Amino acid sequence: MSLPIAATDVAVMWDHLYWFLVWLSVFFFVLVVGTMIYFVIKYRHQKKQKPVFITGNHTLEVIWSIVPLLLVLIVFVWGYVVYRKMIHAPPNSLEVRVIGKQWLWQFQYEDGKTTVNELFVPVNQPVKLIMSSEDVIHSFFVPDFRVKQDVVPGMYTSIWFEPTVPGRHQIFCAEYCGTSHSQMLADLYVLSEGDWAQWKAGKKLNLKTSRISMSNVPSPTLAEQGKKLMLQKGCVACHSDDGSPRPGPTYKNLFNSKVELANGQVVIADENYLRESIETPQAKLVKGFGPLMPTFRGIVSEEEINAIIAYIKSLK
């Protein structure tokens, strides 16, 4: 069953497993249906052929329980090994934030650019997408990379890939999300090194299908946007970014650190923790602080949360 091109190394590994299982299935299909056809022809009702009285055979029954079990276990392990490769992004990945909304995809880059329904990434470099949804569940699906991940409101999910084939790749929404679900498509452009340099410099790219025209005006980076938002939303009244004491904990060195909670638990301050701290501050109270922080759910938008977290991440 023909597959789309395999545009990452993981996709190539995926294809090996897929074809192995296709052939294994063909073998078993022929075994079952072939045996069936052979039996019904050979043992069709005939006057001179009497049926034989057989009620079971333990050896056979043990064999056909154990052999399939062993085979599916092999497939399971193989599937898990490839799956681990699919979900653990290398630490040096380029990060892009993705927001799904009915019915479009929005992309926020570290350098402050934002695009809609077109994602630009460099070839041969790992890219990690940090994704969230503004409304209902969507699913980010790139068949050429064999990756898919639901994009869920209220939390971050992520996906990564290292594209090896420059050019356009199709992005689909794979989770039903209402009227225009089937038109929630986007293009993923894998840029050659030269094109990527152009893109980063804000120059126009020579892509036939792309609608994006870049301008040279330098925009604030995502982290800088986050810093500005902290001022606008009044976070700075309670939080410092240099370690100085305020009513709330400082952001300095917060990202990926171990946070001790009031209930004695220790959690890692990853993206989902930070997000929860902003949307539902009382859910995990930091030890030594009171429940002072108001909820910002619905007050800061998805784009703004992404910028704020990018800023906190930059304070390492």
Added chain:
Amino acid sequence: MSDTQTMHYLNQTTGIWSWLKTLDHKRIGLMYLFTVLIFFLVGGVFALLIRWNLFYPNHGFVEANTYNKFFTYHGAIMVFLVIIPAIPATLGNFMLPLLVGAKDVAFPRLNLFSYYLFVLGALIALASLFFGGADTGWTFYTPYSIRASSSMIFVVLGAFVAGFSSILTALNFIITIHKLRAPGLTLGRLPLFCWAVYATSIIQILATPVLAITLLLLVFEQVFKIGIFDPKLGGDAVLFQHFFWFYSHPAVYIMILPAMGVISEVVPVFSRKPIFGYKAIAMSSFGIALVAFIVWGHHLFVSGQSELANFIFSLLTMSVAVPTGVKVFSWLATMYKGSIHFNAPFLYVLGFLELFSIGGLTGVFLATLALDVHLTDTYFVVAHFHFVMVGGAIMGFFSGLHYWYPKICGKMYSEKSALIAFVLIIIGFNVTFFPQFILGAQGMPRRYWTYLPEFTLLNQISTVGSWMLGIGFVYVVYYLLRDLKKGEKATANPWRALTLEWQTTSPPPTENFVKTPVVTEWPYEYRE
């Protein structure tokens, strides 16, 4: 149908009220059958409309919102109103008491009440059509369903009410099997269909309440905004999926186990040989019922579920291969050195084995973590579960329907018509659904109103197949109705089978047996 010489359950009393108020399990079974076939027709029309809209990309036969309602009603009707009740409520109701040599089910009044609950649930669900129609998909995923039109509430409440009907029916069956078996019918001699219905009933009793609570919570969330499933209210969007699949995965086995039970009866009768591995087949039904409850997470591999959970659910799901393999191989071994008769019930067994093999093997693809990531939510999944649900459950249902037709109506169906219909259905089915595996592998997502031009050819093949399938199904209903009048008169035991239902007349008298049968051997003692 009427036969003036002898009295039986069909002519003992007459008039519409004698049916609507009947406590006879056979008449209740027939009322279910009639109701289920009507819904099968309605669900099927939705299917044809879906396929026609997908005949061209951007076809626009209907607009997207209407299309989304089509697949919602197609799925909800086929799952809740057709496949789940198809075998247990129709053939199970009719046959179970006969198979165990009883006069009726344990609680006949409860049985009738279940039927009306089912009809009530169905009517509530369909009432939603008059309030704009639901467009959430039969899976009702939150938070979309919470924000969707409130007509969704009717569908959900309908499924809720119909759920109680299946709980009560299951209860009735379990008690019937325990308490009303004829003298000599030890558990070790129980026909395999009864074992399958027993295992199914356990799942229904344990899993359906979870669905009921989940659906109720969903209604509360939409009406009172309590904040369990909607992240905007501080809820957890994915929690619903856990609740939903905790029921709906076992529901898959509610659909397939009874079909497997039918196959286990039909294979030995038409091979003229004992069933191979009676114990293993009976136990594997319970094996399947047990695993059913611990694999729901395989529907959530890309939902944001943790890596550890994915690992465990993938591993557990793989184990389903063993009990299903045991059944398939045992049926094949039953045919070995038999004396095979190709009557329609057996043809559907062959159809079952072909389709279910494909459905089962592609299930392994989806249980494999890495493969599922690409294949889930594409047409691969759509093809997979149609091969299992239609290929498995409906083939089993049709096999049983033909097998017991002479007993139910006292007439023989026409084998010639049955063969024509079977060929149409089996070819139509493969032409409809096999291309969908390829579409899915190529990346076409499911629930798409339109698609990219490169998917056109395979979609058109699939649509043409759906016409054949549709004609095949309609033809079955047609000749089965025609032969009620035109069919030859059936003898008590036209298939020379050994289970108890064949020891009474066709059709049976109202209380099934003139004299309570006594069982002296197991039901697969075929020595010729």
